[in-house]
Amino acid sequence: MRPTVNSYTVQKTIMRYGEQMQQTVAMEECAELIKEISKAIRGQARKEHIAEEIADVLICIENIQQIHGIPDEKIQRYIDLKTDRILARINNAKTEMGV
Numbered sequence: 001m002r003p004t005v006n007s008y009t010v011q012k013t014i015m016r017y018g019e020q021m022q023q024t025v026a027m028e029e030c031a032e033l034i035k036e037i038s039k040a041i042r043g044q045a046r047k048e049h050i051a052e053e054i055a056d057v058l059i060c061i062e063n064i065q066q067i068h069g070i071p072d073e074k075i076q077r078y079i080d081l082k083t084d085r086i087l088a089r090i091n092n093a094k095t096e097m098g099v
Helices: 007-017 019-041 047-067 072-096
Strands: none
Touching (some): 007 019, 007 047
C-alpha cells in the first residue's frame, strides 16, 4: 500500500499558512531529505529519520500539487513517461554491453 496524504488537511494547511509559506516549507523539507540521504551515503544511515523526511516531502508535494491545481492524472502521465524512458535507457545499455 502506498502512503496517502489527507487532502482535506492539506487544504486547511494552505488556507491557514498561505501558499507562499507552504512552498517555502516544501523547499526546506526537500533539503532535510537531501541531508539524510547524504548521511546515508556516508555510512550514517538513519532509516527512521529518512522515513520521517520522506513523509514530510510527500505532504509537501500534495501541498504544491493543490496550490498549483495539478491533477493526479497529469503527474501520472509524467511518471509513466519518465519511468518508460529510464527503462528504455537500461535496456539500451544492456544491448550495448551485449547482455
